[in-house]
Amino acid sequence: MTGWLVAKGGGPVIPDFGQPSACLKRNGWFCTDWLTKHWGDTLQPALVQHIQLTLIAVGIGFAISFLLALVGFRWRLFDGPLGGFTDLLYAIPSIALFQLLVPLTGVTVTTVEIALVSYTLFILYRTMIAGLRAVPDEVLESARGMGLTRLQTFFRVELPLAAPAILAGLRIATVATISIATVAAFLIDDGLGAPIFAAIETPDLFKTELLATGGLAILLALVADALLAALQRALTPWNRLR
Amino acid sequence: MVASTFVDAFRFMPNHVSLLLEKTGETAELAFAALAIGLLIALPLGLWLGHRHRGLVLALGVSSLGRALPSVVLIGLGIGILGVGFWNNTVALVVLAIPPILTNAYFAVEGVDRDAVEAARGMGLSELQILTRVELPLGLPLLLAGLRIAAVFVIATATIAGLFGGGGLGDIMARQVTYGLSGVFAAAFWVAALALLAAAAIGLGQRAASRRMAPRT
């Protein structure tokens, strides 16, 4: 029953001045006193770190996937190998991937980021190419016939029409990254995964901490999903009309 | 550095065959139990909703929600509610398996050519007969594709249970101290192999189903 003294994440360990509340004594799920006490030193920093981890991973993953998708789309020869490569990355369980990278990049945030980026590649590469390929033939034919150059066709027609699929993929990748990033705590002390692991590994499992931090992770994912869905709707007005 | 680990992993494997088999068995048992229960719950529901062309919002919502649930959190909740054992991990994996199965079952049936369905209805087939004799066969390829994704996902996630005493190949991967990096790599290999095997098996079923439907030219 010493879980509440272990404050994972940034900040000093707060010494326990008073008596633990009745709620904490029986290891309840919703001990609000613990929540308010540790919001600043545990919950909030973990949340912020988690958001950072996600943004970096998705940002880099998106950029790399985009470049790879351009290559795979333009030169069909590369599509097979690139697709296979990204599939392979996804098949490696995260725990193993983290440990495999340690000899290369140490027990750092970088290692985690590399792994997270690899997982986004799997989702984003395929959806981007599928989106680009889904542009109807007659639209491309009329574009060509009207005298648009290859580059103009790509930027003015193919890319905008592939945007809904690309954004949908981004949405899935972001949510998946938020979820997988919780496993990062296996390696480092960053993100919401850290207090989650701590809670689970506490003897008898620290219920409040688990529910709070797990709940935050779920909430973060849902909010990100909703925001990206709204972005998708905003950027593709023609898609709503059917 | 990575290369030597690769080689070491392959030396690890023959030395620990019984261990790896035992652990793979644990993971497989967990994954397939979860998939079976998940199918039992989500498949009929998804098929029926798809048949009625209702519940799109539900299907999409469940799918979004499912993606937002970190496996670690679910396993933790499982332990918290059910205590450590077989069931807490199984329940967690069932919860994770349901969304992809539900969504895929829904879209597989919903997307079947409506003309075929209407013809069947006009011929006097009951709703259940339409579902089992027309929509299910026609939607089978798509359904199996979704099942394949769910299977790979569940197998990979089952390893996370190993972090918290759930056994299986994840157990090896979590304990580098005991098994060394080569052991970790070997276990990862076997996870991937198991996942690929399951995917291939379902893939065979998928191809058989599509072939029956393909036009003979």
Add this chain to the structure above:
Amino acid sequence: MPTEAAELVFDEATKVYPGRDGAAVDHLSLTVPAGEICVLVGPSGGGKTTALKLVNRLIPLTGGDIRIDGTSILEHDLTALRRSIGYVIQQVGLFPHMTVEGNIGTVPRLLGWEKRRIRERVGELLELVGLDPQQDRRRFPAELSGGQRQRVGLARALAANPALMLMDEPFGAIDPIVRARLQDEFLRLQGELRKTVVFVTHDVDEAIKVGDRIAILREGGRLAQYDTPQRILEHPVDDFVADFVGRDRALKALSLRRLADLELAPAGRNGGDGLPSLAADASLRDALALLIAERRDALLVVDGSGAPLGIVRRRDILS
């Protein structure tokens, strides 16, 4: 806006696909005078769409040449060539992510027109094709009916005022009632704009209705006959052409002439009483159909307001 029309010449134009027997287009030679509609018809496999796409080089020539106003298409810069030709296809191919205005303005934007000019042009064209210049310009293709989309496709092709239009079964995907209306409106438009048009269709009746001249291509892409609809119907050059235009070609030929073209017998003081009547702009075919239905031998021709103009007898029509 002044409209120019170009003369189009096919000079032994040939297209052979490697690995396939026979040509898709076989030494096609014909001249489309400026301002005329030339309809390419034929059975499928006859090469009519291929011939069309040779002009804007969507399909490259294997042999021969095609000249626009004397200059070979091979001498033009490719994209400049295409931007100067209006191209309309059956499925239209409107850009789903752009409004009607965005679609129509595509080529003018590429040519660097200033925004105000483009906006005015869009309004002008929308009126021309029978759409609302205020409401419809902001719509997306998904909100339009099939007929409306075709009109936008036409407007888009006309946007930069091309001297030549290529149309590949533009009304093929439309239901017959709307199709007839679109054909009529297109002809009215052409009456105003007088562009040079190459129009592909598999529908003989459409060819007869729309074309100033018809080029019938047989399988293997060879020209069977190139002439006015009248002459093709009355003097088909061989059995293939005769079969293609249909055994009712004599009736079809009647549909090309109006009652007003005939010499009418005077109605007389009470002449015309009891006779069925028909407007002067009706076709001879409709007149004959009326006589057969009414079992009469003569009918009264009237003008737009119903005033009698004269009498026409069955034998006048049939001669």
